[in-house]
Amino acid sequence: MEKQERRLQLLENFIYLIIWVVVLVMPLWDIDKLENSSEIDWESVFHAWKMICPLLILFLVNNYILLPFLLIRKKSWLYLLFTICAITLTIFVSVQIMPGQEMPGNRPPWTNRNGEQVQRQRPPMIPEGMRHSDRQMPNRRFKPDNQPNPGVFRFPPFIAPHFLIVLLIIGVNMAIKFLFKSIRDDHRMKSLEKQTSETELAYLKHQINPHFFMNTLNNIHALIDIDKKKAQKTVLELSKIMRYVLYDASQPSVPLEKEIHFLSNYIELMKIRYTEQV
Template identity: 35%
Template structure:
């Protein structure tokens, strides 16, 4: 079962976005230029030369101004320096354009012989001379003004892209830290079985060796299987329901070594087990809590364990006689750890209820399959 989905490294797409942007910009005179027969490379090269100041501004902004000023909490200084750099480049373009301005060619006008009026066409004069038409046509935007407009857009694009990618990186780091935190919490919470259990079980097996050798051998095998499940099978994020049930049964059999036949322990688990996976060691704290606080050596005691399945849920119930101990606070820690782990694993998609009276303590747990 996957707790958290893999997050993609969106920052790795940044170079492709930049390359695509500049490739499209430099290809624009080839893609959108209006040429009658063939590409006029002189005009294309002239457009590319006009793009070089923009490329220089982009590189300065990306590798110097943004990392050294903007992302170092010097935003006001960044805007001042960036504006100054843009104005310096625009001034240079203006001076270069003025010094290399091509003089206007005086348009040729039609000369008519003296005494001959201008030709008429159906009562209308010819269009006005070409110099008059040219004076009325809109003038192109100067290069420096065009640079200023594109420079502002380019700086905004560059800063926006950098901010977006840094935000994506921060979100990814936050996601990674959160994932590691969840995994560490789960690793801690799922291994809450008390070390005293192993010590008591080994002592019981040691006492059983002289009384019943065969039974002691079986107990050692069960303890070995239980420890193997704790050390190896529970390392993954999920385990089969069958293995978890085998763990529960081994745990109960070993706990029976400590108690006499006066303690009634009933286990009701169906023979047909769904072939599905669940998080390991979900029921360990509940079992330990029942045996630790549900059994008295002076009063009749019982523990009833029930597990059954629906189409999409596993239902685990455990009830025991209620014999409060002085260290009830410690038992509450196990229950709280179980709640925390269930919340980390299933969010709100589980049901965990506890009911308690003077004689009975009951836990009902439902988890999705």
Template identity: 40%
Template sequence: MIKRKQYILENLIYAVIWLIMFIIPLAGYSFEGSIHWNDVRKFWVRLLPFVILFLLNNYLLIPKFLFRKKYLLYIGLLLLSILFLFIAGPIVTESLNPGSYPKKEQIFRKNDGNHPGEENRPDHGKRISPYEKETPPFAKKISPQDEMKPMGPPPPGDRKKGPPLMQFPKRWGPYLNGLLMAILVSGFNIAISLLFKSIKDAKQLDELEKRTLRTELNYLKAQINPHFFMNTLNNIHALIDIDGTKAKRTVVELSKLMRYVLYEAEKPLITLDKEVEFIENYIALMRIRYTEDVEITSIYPQAIPYIQIPPLLLITLIENAFKHGININGKSYIHSQMTIEDEHLLYSVVNTLPTDPISTTGMGLDNLRKRLELLFGKDNYMLETYAGNGVFIANLNIPVKT
């Protein structure tokens, strides 16, 4: 749809330009309220080769050769078209129809009755070129002695000039002017076409980047779901042999989480209260598995504002804490806190580190960093992690609009 609108706009610009060119002679050859249509038609006839050149260049040469990077072939065909339309074509037409182009006129003098005695002149009936000077009948005869006398500086028109570097016959003037104008018209045509092509390429590149972004985000989100459910199913598997009743309750809590993932996580944005509800359901699921030896606390704003964030963004920090922060042989804790300040959401998760850490190549935090960079850009978010003194701290700061 966008390409079609751009194509229509480009052709509309061309149509307006050529319409103006055809209207100009109507005003230029209008005198005393009447239009000299003969001069207007002559102007339109002289304009016709330029129209043909434009149509050939814009709809054939540029899309078929210039845009396909066949530059030498394009230049060659364009020059051949110009030479044919503005040099070879007019010359052939002139040779076939000599009377159609101006030549040196030959003037025949004859007695029209207004100059009596002219028929007795010796040059009567003689062909005289307009470039030859006629001796007036009253000119004074100059003797050879007078010819030797200096007559003062010659008139400006009779002064001798040096040979020009290049001298074209006068008949070539219109051809050269048409050639230069054709090159100018082609240049404007190329400039406008390249301008619209650059706009189209920029839009296509922007659309491709957005499509790539959506694809990558969907890929990362698809990795989160299996990763999350794998950990949850492992928890249920461990509970089946320990406490069947807890295992059943775990399945119920898991169904709530699956409902969120199926119907809410596919949306680009969700409200913060639904994300908090999802986190609390996950924590409730984890409480079934772990005993009172694991201290779990969560602090949220007293009134959660109506703001939207990308789904499955905060759960990664909680899931990482449960996966790597539980000390089987001693006390463990997981503390989380959420605050909203100056249109920024701050989420902090602190958990203990096990005495015997398990080497793992988990993808949770790595995927979270990639998603944050794609969603907010490199400089518009903050994710800091710290591990030491038996604790692991993760602080997340993302922009939100309240």
């Protein structure tokens, strides 16, 4: 039983190891960069590993601390609370590790997305003598396209992918963990059922009805004065039954011949108590 559970635990950890080895090796196989040059961009690889590191730590905490000590022990609310805290911390650390993400408004007012300066577009000059109605100016204020809309809060666009990746890691981890837990529970139930059956069978095999034993001894005591030879034969039959119960019944299998002899000895002892008509 313990060996089987140890094998299942090793298999579970081996699956986790394979998954994370594949994840860590993926940055080395960047097809676009390998087509342009045969060398690996180790700077990009190390940066990718740095971004994977918080996710790996989240997996280790969830798999070896939160799941076995909280969720499996039916502490669901504590697990949910600590998981939310761990997810929030992981996303925060991952965002800090990422390359600088420019939010609208972080750039200088007259630069494009690449950081290059652009010339400010001024509204056309209007002659002084032209009336206000003849100016044909659009009824809106000029505002650069890169200025944020004040008063509107928006999540950074790179938060959503991190959140989905974190949920995927926790979901896959829980699925694998509970799959192996169900397999272990099934093996434990079968082992308990087997042990119960063996215990009941051993009890039945070793059981000697005290009334049967007492009545047989009383019959032998009465036969000593009536028929000594029959009393001796009865003692011999009882000894054979005792030998079978003590030695043969404990074996995993018994020859059919011994079973038949045991039944015959039992019938011979019972004949002493009853007449031939029974």
